[in-house]
């Protein structure tokens with residue numbers, strides 16, 4: 430048998446200009462492949478969030494609108510804004526009879542459901558995620574050049590393949606995919622300068638999930654400055670100030686946003702349940718940190734407190750020293766109460782040595798850092814600045830906010846994806862953030878099979894998109910000045926995450942055999958939290974630096 434000669438060079442021998450443009454940058458293949466993968470994940474572990482959403486499904490299907498925010502049979506009461514409730518009601522229309530019989534729609538204190546309910550709800554996540562794919566496909570479609578299209582394709586595929594969505598939506602169970610889809614619709618409209626649509630979609634998004642308030646300041650300033658102000662010159666008198674604002678645009682934008690909120694909230698105002706609704710949305714009675722410490726400033730703070738407790742209880746004289754130097758009150762009672770590092774997880778963190786943190790402290794810190802990032806945006810409302818300040822706003826809320834969930838890191842990573850190709854200097858920061866951010870989601874899942882999946886998936890995603898972003902990034906001329914020692918430290922940090930994850934997983938597996946390790950559950954979580962803190966905080970530092978000091982990055986670049 431004579432093997433056919435391989436005609437390898439045919440494409441270069443016969444360059445076909447059509448060939449390149451024929452590649453249509455479609456997300457369709459990715460959708461098919463990942464949907465199959467997600468279906469394989471149906472039997473995987475799911476968290477209590479699953480029962481939360483199942484309960485909401487039954488509340489909205491069984492009860493009249495007026496009772497949605499009053500019902501509290503199940504501890505997981507409805508605490509998302511109205512559009513999400515309508516969304517649950519809409520899904521409820523499609524529950525087949527067999528799934529109803531399975532216990533999907535029962536209004537009980539703890540859900541009793543079988544496989545069918547799980548399959549049905551998991552399918553609803555996959556179907557609703559189509560919004561994300563369509564929004565990103567549109568984002569790819571609006572590119573003006575082939576090069577930009579390629580870049581946007583990398584951005585889009587990095588988001589649809591995000592390990593965060595895989596872990597949080599398709600295993601842990603939540604509906605973030607389509608919510609980010611709406612955010613991306615809004616971002617796409619900001620890019621094409623359709624400001625009204627941009628505002629419209631963001632208002633819709635806020636009525637779905639209020640966590641997006643984290644980035645609302647960036648939207649507010651961007652839309653106000655880009656759409657409602659005449660190009661900037663400092664107004665000198667009130668008369669000039671009046672002419673300075675484009676009142677017509679302000680009116681249009683205002684009515685669009687208000688109309689959305691009216692549609693969302695009007696029924697609840699009508700039934701007089703608005704106060705209950707709002708108290709559900711903003712429960713300030715929760716503690717400073719979530720049960721598992723999201724990798725932010727307060728995690729570091731709590732960690733320091735724990736270390737100090739150990740020192741005070743183990744090192745003689747240390748307590749007096751701290752008391753003398755820092756004037757901190759240490760009650761021996763509280764130290765004894767909390768001195769064990771193995772103390773379980775408590776949502777409501779009481780500090781024993783460091784001063785307590787109140788909600789308004791966290792609020793002031795967040796607002797301060799957000800306001801800093803908004804000033805350059807107000808002066809120069811370019812698309813790039815807008816996305817960068819959105820990223821910084823989410824970051825500030827994540828680092829300094831009250832009761833932050835680890836999942837909120839997605840709110841930083843996804844906007845960041847849109848600007849990472851803007852300059853090669855941003856890539857190391859993105860790498861550190863995405864590596865530490867996604868690794869910090871690992872403790873959400875239990876089970877060895879899940880561990881293998883999340884670790885492998887995140888690793889492959891990281892390698893693929895590090896190289897792809899590297900290929901499509903703009904190179905700036907000042908690249909030579911990059912500090913190489915910092916680059917080396919970055920890589921070292923990212924590589925070190927691998928043994929960290931393996932080590933913690935080994936502890937977890939061994940804890941089945943050794944009782945002493947079981948009591949260290951909290952230490953395992955703390956190792957994750959502290960390691961990821963380093964990444965999230967240091968990449969925030971670097972990003973802030975570039976945001977304020979390197980203006981050349983935040984302008985539209987020609988290809």
Ligand SMILES: *[C@@H]1O[C@H](CO)[C@@H](O)[C@H](O)[C@H]1NC(C)=O
Pocket residue numbers: 453563564566567570
């Ligand atoms: C994107 O463009 C392709 C081909 O040009 C078209 O078929 C598709 O419908 C567009 N998709 C969206 C979401 O705009």
